[in-house]
Amino acid sequence: MDYQNIIVETHGRVGLIRLNRPKQLNALNDALVDELGHALDVFEADEGIGAIVITGSEKAFAAGADIAAMANFSYMDAYKGNYITRNWERVKTCRKPVIAAVAGFALGGGCELAMMCDLIIAADNAKFGQPEVKLGILPGAGGTQRLPRAVGKAKAMEMCLTGRFMDAEEAERSGLVARVVPAERLLEDALETAKTIASYSLPVVMMIKECVNRAYESPLNEGLLFERRTFHSSFALEDQKEGMAAFLEKRAPQFKHR
Numbered sequence: 001m002d003y004q005n006i007i008v009e010t011h012g013r014v015g016l017i018r019l020n021r022p023k024q025l026n027a028l029n030d031a032l033v034d035e036l037g038h039a040l041d042v043f044e045a046d047e048g049i050g051a052i053v054i055t056g057s058e059k060a061f062a063a064g065a066d067i068a069a070m071a072n073f074s075y076m077d078a079y080k081g082n083y084i085t086r087n088w089e090r091v092k093t094c095r096k097p098v099i100a101a102v103a104g105f106a107l108g109g110g111c112e113l114a115m116m117c118d119l120i121i122a123a124d125n126a127k128f129g130q131p132e133v134k135l136g137i138l139p140g141a142g143g144t145q146r147l148p149r150a151v152g153k154a155k156a157m158e159m160c161l162t163g164r165f166m167d168a169e170e171a172e173r174s175g176l177v178a179r180v181v182p183a184e185r186l187l188e189d190a191l192e193t194a195k196t197i198a199s200y201s202l203p204v205v206m207m208i209k210e211c212v213n214r215a216y217e218s219p220l221n222e223g224l225l226f227e228r229r230t231f232h233s234s235f236a237l238e239d240q241k242e243g244m245a246a247f248l249e250k251r252a253p254q255f256k257h258r
């Protein structure tokens with residue numbers, strides 16, 4: 001596919017997707033999200049890729065869904081076209097870990113896209129917000145659901161109702177982001193984190209991701225059972241034998257299924 005709205009690179013075992021509509025601050029339109037989905041399909045199918053990073057520019061991760069594209073939507077356009085989840089869920093369904101490296105604005109659908117990723121690393125200039133209320137709409141790709149789970153009801157409610165932005169420092173304090181790094185080190189740091197993940201056994205990494213996600217999708221008892229069964233199944237992996245043998249032999253593991 002000839003990408004017009006994203007730039008795709010590989011860095012060793014890490015796939016990097018840069019959102020690239022600079023004039024619109026990476027506003028998310030169908031074309032961009034379709035390309036993002038395609039790039040994720042390719043990385044997911046590629047055995048040489050163990051983790052994926054999605055990033056934007058220094059000024060914006062993404063300033064939201066493309067307002068110009070949806071300004072004249074009718075209810076039927078939105079409903080029949082299943083806007084906006086038609087092509088957005090791809091990030092969520094990706095089985096390999098996806099890191100959002102966020103600098104600048106992550107607003108509306110941009111904040112929602114970041115929250116669909118498995119973890120967010122923020123530059124110190126990052127700003128998160130759900131300003132849809134100012135446009136006469138509401139978050140439509142998980143903002144009212146994932147934000148409360150990440151930062152709690154009080155802050156999520158305030159952000160969604162007032163449209164105020166949260167800076168990187170507050171986002172880290174509130175649990176929205178894993179880490180804040182100086183803007184100039186953002187990509188390097190995100191790639192390094194992704195490389196670490198990609199150095200481990202891929203099936204184990206995928207199992208861990210599934211288990212942590214269960215914590216958000218099921219009652220505690222179900223999640224614990226799911227984790228225990230998955231844990232038991234890890235003993236069927238050659239990489240479990242290798243990982244433990246390597247520890248006991250005081251050497252670095254050579255994971256086969258990377």
Ligand code: HXC
Nearest residue numbers: 023024025027063064065066067068084107108109140141
């Ligand atoms: C379309 C956008 C855009 C967007 C910015 N632009 N955000 N175009 N959709 N979401 C365009 C501007 O129109 C402008 O184009 C150019 O990008 C630069 O933006 P400026 O506003 O001039 O930059 P600045 O003054 O620095 O302000 C940055 C900003 C502001 C604070 C991020 O652009 C802003 O408030 N943007 C909208 C944020 C927002 O409301 N997001 C939620 C969208 S709704 P020109 O042609 O003038 O240079 C949403 C719903 C999700 O996401 C529903 C489910 C997915």
